[in-house]
Amino acid sequence: MTIGKAQRITVVGGGLAGCECSYQLAQYGFQVTLREQKPTTRSPAHRYDGLAELVCSNSFRSDNPTNAIGLLHEELRRLDSLVLRIADSTRVPAGDALAVDREAFSRGVESAVRDAGIEVVPGEVLEIPSGTVVVATGPLTSDRFAQALAPWLGDRLAFYDAIAPIVADDSIDKSIAFAASRYGKGGADYLNLPMDRQEYFAFVEELKRGISVPPHAFEEPKYFEGCLPVEVLAARGEAALAFGPMKPVGLTDPRTGLRPFAVVQLRREDQAGTAWNLVGFQTRLTWPEQRRIFSTIPGLGRAEWIRMGQIHRNTFIDSPRLLSRDLSLKSEPRLFFAGQISGVEGYVESAASGLLVAHAISARFTQTEFDAPPEETALGALYRHVIGEAHPHGATFQPTNVVYSLFPPIEGRLRKQDRKAAHAHRAQEGIEAWATGAMARRRSFRMQRAGAGV
Helix, strand or coil: CCCCCCCEEEEECCCHHHHHHHHHHHHHCCEEEEEECCCCCCCCCCCCCCCCCCCCCCEEEECCCCCHHHHHHHHHHHCCCHHHHHHHHCEECCCCEEEECHHHHHHHHHHHHHHCCCEEEECCCCCCCCCCEEECCCCCCCHHHHHHHHHHHCCCEEEEEEECCEEEHHHCCCCCCEECCHHHCCCCCEEEEEECHHHHHHHHHHHHHCCECCCCCCCCCCCCHHHCCHHHHHHHCCCCCCCCCCCCCCCCECCCCECCCEEEEEEECCCCCCEEEECCCCCCECHHHHHHHHCCCCCCCCCCEEECCEEEEEEEECHHHHECCCCEECCEEEEEECHHHHCECCHHHHHHHHHHHHHHHHHHHCCCCCCCCCCCCHHHHHHHHHHCCCCCCCCCCCCECCCHHHCCCCCCCCCHHHHHHHHHHHHHHHHHHHHHHHHHHHHHHHHHHHHHCC
16 A cells, blocks of 8 residues: 655535544544634524534434434444544434434534644635645535636536425335326336326315425525426416426326326436435425325325425535546546535435545545445445436436435335335445445554654
């Protein structure tokens, strides 16, 4: 293993991804500068001056390892994650969820970062630093820093995230849903949920009465005509949806031999067809309202919702088209991307992304190929999402939490809980060898850098 000359690595962004990445790089023996705009500048979502501020919930969601997010918790613990270690030490009672005292958590992370010898430099970053840089600026990346990235990103930087709900395949009533594409173009690629006139107008009325999430002050709604919330369309007129995302043209219900009055189309979310998204159903409805209203759609009465719809400000890049397999920018390989700007959602997913980038940078400096985590693990599933391997060909890239639809499917028909347990068992086997190797490489790398005096 060849160790390169000493070089300081700059991490931009002191959220969970940036702190985790900085800490992991320090454990490898790198010199690290962490640039965080607070306290001199603060985004509209931040209230405190410390690193790793939790701006929304204080929950890291389920800690049950049979859930995808709980499985990710376990994998990160196995890999000496700073974020999971501090979360465990600042835990508050929350059932099977991992919730933390948010101020104690922030203090704990910042203390560990500074104790690791990481240089923390406050102030907004207005241009790309020299040398190796990790961009971990999160969903509220400042406009000026986004402009600095523009020469390498072009039009592959999004500022608003419109996500449709995703439903589990085995919870869809297949006696109602039928597979077809409009006019038979492209094969039977969509599942279609037909509505008669009465069902459609009842559905529209529920949408119009639904309770929406009020936007934050920094999220003044700026909807594009081609990406309007479904409830906004419904309010424009009773027939608006029937002439928009629910138009039935080119489709025939095999049960009746007739064209439905309206139809909800489901598009495959993963290559294996374990999950489907509701086409055109981006929404600001609250999650309880989404579950209530969307479950009235014929065929979704027993729907298992993998992800709910949302529209919110979220700066992220088109990672599958912009990033190499080591999570560096194809057009400027010295730039790496971590956290929500790379297309993951959630506190823990962001930390996981930062950890992976640190491992990728170590591979770069030893002139070895980045050893990605196995695809059956939670880390591997997130990695495959970011580089595009978990998506059907040609799918539009959207940020996501870790969900089992990103994993390679489990063969055979199993009950929901048995399938989750099978995913967890397979992942735990996969992460063990990878984590052992990763930790061994980190120890060896640090020792050789120390021995070489770098």
